[in-house]
Amino acid sequence: PLPNCQGGQSISPKSKGQVPILLRLAPNTSEQLMLRKMALRAQNARIPRPLKSGDTKPLLPARVFPISPQLRCVNLTPRVGARARLTSRPAVAQEQADVSEPKTKYSSDGLDIVAVDPQLGDYKEHLAYRYRQFRETKAAIEKAEGSLENFAKGYERLGFTREKDAIVYREWAPAAQAAALIGDFNGWTNTWMTKDKWGVWEVRLPDGPDGKPAIPHASRVKIRLQHSGGWWVDRVPAFIRWATIPPNQMGAKYDGIYWDPPKGEKYEWKYERPPKPHSLRIYEAHVGMSAEQPKVSTYTEFRDNVLPRIKAGGYTAIQLMAVQEHAYYASFGYHVTNPFAVSSRSGTPEELKSLVDEAHRLGLYVLLDVVHSHISSNADDGLAGFDMGQGEEANYFCSGERGYRGYHRLWDSRCLNYKGWEVTRYLLSNLRWWLDEYKFDGFRFDGVTSMLYHHHGINTGFSGNYHEYFGMATNVDAVVYLMLANDFIHNYLPQAITVAEDVSGMPALCRPVSEGGVGFDYRLGMAIPDRWIQLLKHVRDEHWSMRDLVATLCNRRYSERTIGYAESHDQALVGDQTIAFRLMGPEMYEGMSALTEQSGVVARGVALHKMIRLVTMALGGEGYLTFMGNEFGHPEWIDFPRDGNGWSNHYARRQWSLGDSDHLLYSKLLAWDKGMMELDDRFDFLANPHQWVTHMDEEEQVLVFERGPLLFVFNWSPNKDYEGYKVAAPVPGKWRVALDSDTFCFGGKGRVGWEVDHFTSPVENGGLFHDRNQFMYVLAPARTAVAYYRVDEAAEAQKAQQQQQQKKRGTRQHRGRRTRHLQDMAHLPAAKQQVYCYQQVTAGVLLHQQVCTAASKQMVLVHSKGQAQQREWQAHPLRPQIFRSSRLQMAACQQHEGTEQGGSL
Numbered sequence: 001p002l003p004n005c006q007g008g009q010s011i012s013p014k015s016k017g018q019v020p021i022l023l024r025l026a027p028n029t030s031e032q033l034m035l036r037k038m039a040l041r042a043q044n045a046r047i048p049r050p051l052k053s054g055d056t057k058p059l060l061p062a063r064v065f066p067i068s069p070q071l072r073c074v075n076l077t078p079r080v081g082a083r084a085r086l087t088s089r090p091a092v093a094q095e096q097a098d099v100s101e102p103k104t105k106y107s108s109d110g111l112d113i114v115a116v117d118p119q120l121g122d123y124k125e126h127l128a129y130r131y132r133q134f135r136e137t138k139a140a141i142e143k144a145e146g147s148l149e150n151f152a153k154g155y156e157r158l159g160f161t162r163e164k165d166a167i168v169y170r171e172w173a174p175a176a177q178a179a180a181l182i183g184d185f186n187g188w189t190n191t192w193m194t195k196d197k198w199g200v201w202e203v204r205l206p207d208g209p210d211g212k213p214a215i216p217h218a219s220r221v222k223i224r225l226q227h228s229g230g231w232w233v234d235r236v237p238a239f240i241r242w243a244t245i246p247p248n249q250m251g252a253k254y255d256g257i258y259w260d261p262p263k264g265e266k267y268e269w270k271y272e273r274p275p276k277p278h279s280l281r282i283y284e285a286h287v288g289m290s291a292e293q294p295k296v297s298t299y300t301e302f303r304d305n306v307l308p309r310i311k312a313g314g315y316t317a318i319q320l321m322a323v324q325e326h327a328y329y330a331s332f333g334y335h336v337t338n339p340f341a342v343s344s345r346s347g348t349p350e351e352l353k354s355l356v357d358e359a360h361r362l363g364l365y366v367l368l369d370v371v372h373s374h375i376s377s378n379a380d381d382g383l384a385g386f387d388m389g390q391g392e393e394a395n396y397f398c399s400g401e402r403g404y405r406g407y408h409r410l411w412d413s414r415c416l417n418y419k420g421w422e423v424t425r426y427l428l429s430n431l432r433w434w435l436d437e438y439k440f441d442g443f444r445f446d447g448v449t450s451m452l453y454h455h456h457g458i459n460t461g462f463s464g465n466y467h468e469y470f471g472m473a474t475n476v477d478a479v480v481y482l483m484l485a486n487d488f489i490h491n492y493l494p495q496a497i498t499v500a501e502d503v504s505g506m507p508a509l510c511r512p513v514s515e516g517g518v519g520f521d522y523r524l525g526m527a528i529p530d531r532w533i534q535l536l537k538h539v540r541d542e543h544w545s546m547r548d549l550v551a552t553l554c555n556r557r558y559s560e561r562t563i564g565y566a567e568s569h570d571q572a573l574v575g576d577q578t579i580a581f582r583l584m585g586p587e588m589y590e591g592m593s594a595l596t597e598q599s600g601v602v603a604r605g606v607a608l609h610k611m612i613r614l615v616t617m618a619l620g621g622e623g624y625l626t627f628m629g630n631e632f633g634h635p636e637w638i639d640f641p642r643d644g645n646g647w648s649n650h651y652a653r654r655q656w657s658l659g660d661s662d663h664l665l666y667s668k669l670l671a672w673d674k675g676m677m678e679l680d681d682r683f684d685f686l687a688n689p690h691q692w693v694t695h696m697d698e699e700e701q702v703l704v705f706e707r708g709p710l711l712f713v714f715n716w717s718p719n720k721d722y723e724g725y726k727v728a729a730p731v732p733g734k735w736r737v738a739l740d741s742d743t744f745c746f747g748g749k750g751r752v753g754w755e756v757d758h759f760t761s762p763v764e765n766g767g768l769f770h771d772r773n774q775f776m777y778v779l780a781p782a783r784t785a786v787a788y789y790r791v792d793e794a795a796e797a798q799k800a801q802q803q804q805q806q807k808k809r810g811t812r813q814h815r816g817r818r819t820r821h822l823q824d825m826a827h828l829p830a831a832k833q834q835v836y837c838y839q840q841v842t843a844g845v846l847l848h849q850q851v852c853t854a855a856s857k858q859m860v861l862v863h864s865k866g867q868a869q870q871r872e873w874q875a876h877p878l879r880p881q882i883f884r885s886s887r888l889q890m891a892a893c894q895q896h897e898g899t900e901q902g903g904s905l
Contacts, residue, residue: 104491104512104514105514106135106513106514107131107514107515107516109128109131109516110127110128110130110131110132110515110516111124111127111128111131111516112514112515112516113127113508113511113515113516113517114127114516116511116515116559117507117508117557117559119466119507120466120507120508122466123466126470126471126474127508127516129476130479130480130483131516133476133480134480134483134484134487134513137480137484138484141424148428148484148487148488148491149432149488149491149492151425151429152425152428152429152431152432152488152492153429154239154425154426154428155239155340155429155432155433158171158172158200158238158239158429159171159237159238159239159240159241159340160215160221160237160239160240160258160260162213162260163204165206165207165211166204166205166206166207166214167204167205167207167213167214167215167258168202168203168204168205169181169202169203169205169237170201170202171193171200171201171223171237171238172199172201172238173199173201173223173225173386174198174199174390174394175228175386175388175389175390175394175395176195176201176225176227176388177226177227177228177230178192178225178226179193179195179201179223179224179225179226180193180223180224181193181203181222181223181224182221182222182223182234183215183219183221183222183256184216184219184220184221185205185214185215185216185219185221185258190224191203191205193223199394201223213260215258216258217258217259217260217261217262217265218257218258218259218261219257219258220256220257220258221237221240221255221256221258222235222236222237222255222256223235223236223237225386225388227388228388228389233379233385235379235386236254236255236256236337236338236381236382236385237256238340238383238386238396238426239340240256240257240338240340240341241257241259241340241341241342241349242256242257242259242325242341242342242348242349243255243256243257243325243338243341243344243381244257244344245344253380253381254325254327254337254380254381254382257344259349261350265350266350267351267353267354267357269353269357269439270357270361271357271360271361272360273439273441273495274360274363274364274365275495276365276441276495276497277316277317277365278684278687279316279623279680279681279686279687280316280317280365280497280522280563280622280623280624280686280687281315281316281317281623281625281677281680281686282315282316282317282318282319282367282499282623282624282626283310283313283315283317283318283319283625283626283628284321284568284569284625284627284628285302285306285310285318285319285320285627285628286320286321286322286332286333286628287299287302287320287321287322287323287343287346288322288329288343288345288346288652289628289640289649289652289654290302290305290306290628290654291653291654292653292655292656292657293653294648294650294652294653295649295653296329296345296346296649297346298347298351299346299347299348299351299352299354299355300347300351300354300355302346303354303355303358303359305656307355307358307359307362307364308362309656310362310364311362311363313631313670313673313674313677314673314674314676314677314678315364315626315677316363316365317364317365317366318359318364318365318366318367319367319369319444319499319625320366320367320368320369321333321369321569322343322369323342323343323368323369324336324338324339324340324341324342324343324368324370324371325337325338325339325341325342325343325344325382326343326376327376327378327381327382328376328378329345329640329641330641330642331376332569332573333369333371334371334446334447335376335378335413336371336376336382337375337376337381337382337383337384338381338382338383339371339375339383339426339430340430340433342438349437349438352438353437353438353439356438356439356440357439360439365441365442365497366439366440366441367440367441367442367443367444367497367499368434368438368440368442368443368444369443369444369446370430370431370434370443370444370446371446371447372416372427372430372445372446372451372481372485373416373445373446373447373448373450374408374411374413374414374415374447374450375396375397375413375414375416376413376414377412377413377414383396384397387414392417392419392420393420395417395420396414396416396417396420396422396423396426397414397415397416397417398415398416398417399417408450408456409458410456410458411450415450415456417477418451418475418477418478418480418481419477419480419481424481424484427481427485428484428485431485431488432488432492435489435493435496441495441497442489442493442496442497442498442521443489443496443497443498443499444498444499444501445482445485445498445499445500445501445520446501447501448482448500448501448502448509449501449503449504451475451478451479451481451482452469452474452475452478452479452502452504453473453474453475453504454473454474454475455473457503457504462503462504462505464505466507468504469504469505469506479518482518482519482520483518483519485498486498486513486518486519486520487513487519490512490513490519497521497522498519498520498522499520499521499522499523499524499563500518500522500523500524501523501524501526502523502524502526503526503527505523506518508560509523509560510523510560510561510562511559511560521561522561522562522563522621522622522623523560523561523562523563524562524565524568524625525555525556525562525563525564525565525621527552527555528552528553528565528566528616528620529565529566529567529568529570529571531549532612532616533571533576533582535549536579536582536583537582541604541716542701542717542718544701544716545698546696546697546698546701546702546703546716547696547698549615549703550619550693550703550705553615553616553619553620554619554691556621558689561621561622561623562620562622562623563621563622563623563624563625564616564617564619564620564621564623564624564625565616565624565625565626566579566612566613566620566626567579567626567627567630568626568627569627569638572627572630572637572638573637573638573639576637577636577637578630578633578634578635578636578637579612579630580605580609580630580633580634580635580669581635581636581637583601583604583605583609584602584605584606584633585601587599587601587602587605588605588633588635589635592658592664592665592666593663593664593665594662594663594664594665594667594668594747595663598665598747604718604783605633606633606668606669606747607748607783607784609633610669610672610746610747610785611714611716611741611783611784611785613672613673613676614676614712614739614741614787615703615712615714615785617676617680617686618685618707618710618712619693619705619707622686622687622689623687624686626673628654629654629655629656631659631670631673632658632659632666632669632670632673633665633669634654634655634658635655635658636651637651638651638652639651639652640652665747668745668747669746669747671746672741672746672747675746676739679710679738679739679787682738683709683710683738683789684708685707685708685709686707688707688708688709690707690708691705691706691707691708692705692706692730693705694706694727694728694770694771694772695728695770700717700722701715701717701720702714702716702717702722702725702780704727704728704770706730709789709790710738710787710788710789711727711729711730711735711787711788711789712785712786712788713725713727713778713780713785713786713788714784714785715780715781715783715784715785716783717782717783718782718783719782721751721779721781721782722779722780723779723780724777724778724779725777725778725779725780726769726775726776726777727770727775727776727778728769728770728771728772729760729772729774729775729776730772731760731774731790732760732762732773732774733759733760733790733791733793734757734758734759734760734790734791734793735757735758735759735760735776735788735789735790735791736754736755736756736757736758736788736789736791737752737753737754737756737786737787737788738787738788738789739785739786740752740754740784740785740787741784741785741786742781742784742786748784749781751779751781751784752779752781752784753779757791758776758777758778758788759776760774760775760776761774761775761776762774763775
């Protein structure tokens with residue numbers, strides 16, 4: 001069962017002082033985040049363009065259905081046993097066969113989700129309508145193309161392909177009056193193309209007499225189109241696989257690059273996809289800003305320098321941002337111009353493949369941050385250039401006549417026509433392209449809220465009432481596309497993972513398509529970072545409410561998985577600050593030494609930084625995410641090179657050396673982050689459905705909850721230590737510390753005892769204490785988080801018995817060696833006995849010196865890194881030899897106590 005937030009007492013919308021739990025967001029915070037994000041994208045847009053005018057055909061009615069206006073709320077109280085334990089899907093072969101037979105049993109009417117969430121019952125007509133649209137669209141595709149998988153092979157026919165000793169180029173541009181292929185291969189003169197009845201232009205270029213292709217690899221190409229008004233425009237092909245600009249030319253336009261490397265230059269894949277991670281811990285990364293130096297980093301540098309860090313940090317998946325080509329770097333990769341092209345700033349397609357392959361070797365899943373929610377309005381460099389004012393049926397984009405539907409006014413970008421046949425082919429093919437060609441393991445879909453609603457979420461707050469999700473504002477065309485996309489991805493690559501960036505909280509977004517849901521595996525818990533910002537900016541530490549904190553962290557549907565995170569790239573953008581910088585400010589420049597006493601500001605910042613991340617991971621969802629560098633408290637903010645900062649990369653880099661420096665507190669924060677990942681590896685709590693909040697004390701600011709097999713105790717009080725604090729335990733037995741934020745090696749004060757056993761006591765008279773039959777007493781220092789685990793006493797006793805047996809065997813072996821030494825010496829003359837004794841003692845001294853050298857080095861680590869390393873020393877393989885060598889020396893010296901050698905030694 002999931003927590004019901006009041007120690008076993010369910011919260012209903014009518015409870016005094018409470019509000020509906022389902023997706024209750026802080027007032028306007030999510031809306032403000034979206035507006036700020038939209039404004040930044042609009043500010044960073046490369047070429048602002050108004051809507052184009054032109055002849056358009058009458059628009060078809062939107063695929064929506066009227067619903068009941070009744071307001072709905074949700075009680076978070078779960079049904080016991082309603083959710084099974086999460087398990088990883090079995091791995092499948094890399095190459096997937098195209099099949100037309102369905103692999104999943106589909107609902108007949110799409111209303112199976114009502115059984116999961118009865119609150120959806122009032123919206124059956126809307127849900128049945130959108131599911132019917134999905135089934136009909138899929139059936140039409142299967143009838144025309146054979147299967148959804150075949151339909152998603154658009155890149156094998158459109159764009160540049162090799163067919164029978166020739167290069168064939170095709171482009172869907174029905175509005176063009178004429179078309180020609182131009183490029184380096186023909187001196188930028190016109191090679192004319194012909195048009196079929198579907199609006200596809202085609203040209204065939206046979207290989208030369210010497211067998212060389214007509215277009216050399218890595219040469220520049222474009223398509224020249226004639227507008228209906230008679231003028232000509234040059235455009236980058238829609239399916240282009242790489243696009244670049246001439247070097248050292250400010251403001252130069254992008255050219256498409258014909259990419260077909262010869263066999264010796266093509267990257268050969270070496271490793272299979274890793275198994276799907278049972279516990280999803282995502283490391284959000286931007287390749288371009290991953291260098292320590294102020295420059296744009298490369299895929300090769302990221303592969304060699306950053307991937308090992310991610311693996312060592314304990315993360316199980318990488319989310320790569322800004323991979324799709326985007327003409328404007330400062331858009332953070334979200335103003336995509338060429339969806340099929342790899343961003344050329346960081347390298348070539350083959351170098352990206354090498355990065356993904358190395359990640360797979362390390363056992364890391366690789367997710368692509370894919371942008372299908374909008375396209376950059378930059379017509380000169382991208383897909384927007386194919387809009388010539390034609391109607392929607394012949395356009396990638398919604399018609400300008402619909403105003404807000406065709407143009408995103410805050411992002412200055414174009415909105416896609418999701419009900420268009422060729423648009424659907426283009427987008428599904430784009431997904432398959434990244435899965436097939438680059439072996440990505442899934443996607444994080446950006447801007448899903450903008451897709452789900454005609455208003456794009458602009459000036460709209462979502463309270464959780466169901467009428468906000470199922471009405472005339474819902475963009476059913478986009479919902480159907482997302483259902484098709486998830487259905488294709490999960491049937492084609494069953495172990496793939498899809499994550500939705502949705503701030504609205506649409507119900508059933510993360511339920512399977514076969515039930516009538518939209519089909520995502522996870523959604524981002526976007527209200528959580530909003531709440532942290534609100535608390536840090538506006539609320540004093542001593543006024544933090546435990547109930548409000550729990551309500552935000554647990555504010556999700558138990559039947560849909562969520563990725564919890566304290567901060568992502570959004571919170572680090574210019575105009576905002578990372579959590580660490582908001583906590584410690586300018587003192588991060590000079591006050592982060594681990595060798596001197598921490599100032600009050602730094603001590604507070606280090607303590608809260610650790611607590612915020614752990615409570616978010618433990619209560620915020622079924623997965624976890626962090627942005628590159630934030631795990632060790634990277635200072636300042638992110639600001640890409642632009643005119644406003646002198647085109648500098650100073651704030652678009654990651655200072656890894658801060659986390660690598662043992663004398664700085666950044667290394668302690670990094671060690672804490674690794675400790676969190678190791679805690680999940682050891683106890684598997686993140687994917688465990690058991691989550692129960694047992695105690696929230698507003699006055700003492702103490703929060704106690706269970707997650708998986710662990711018991712967490714958080715003391716948020718700035719200055720109150722609680723000794724012998726009574727907490728409820730889920731099961732009786734002996735409990736010990738599994739992780740403690742106050743440990744020396746994590747930059748703490750070392751107040752919590754790791755070797756202390758905490759024994760539970762039953763509640764008197766068979767009663768309950770915070771819904772539990774037993775309790776125990778713990779130490780809860782101020783601003784400290786501690787995780788406890790129950791000791792398996794039977795296994796511990798068995799281990800102790802094995803160690804005792806090994807000790808006895810070692811004693812017998814030592815006695816045997818001593819006896820043999822004495823017997824050997826007894827047969828020697830007195831002089832030779834002294835020599836023999838000296839040899840044995842000398843050998844013992846050398847061994848003793850070796851052991852002591854290892855011990856001294858190890859104890860230095862113990863002093864600096866604390867009790868965890870001390871336990872490693874207890875199990876050091878050379879440690880027992882100290883005692884064996886000492887006993888050997890004493891045995892020899894006792895026999896020859898009067899000799900010069902024996903006496904001196």
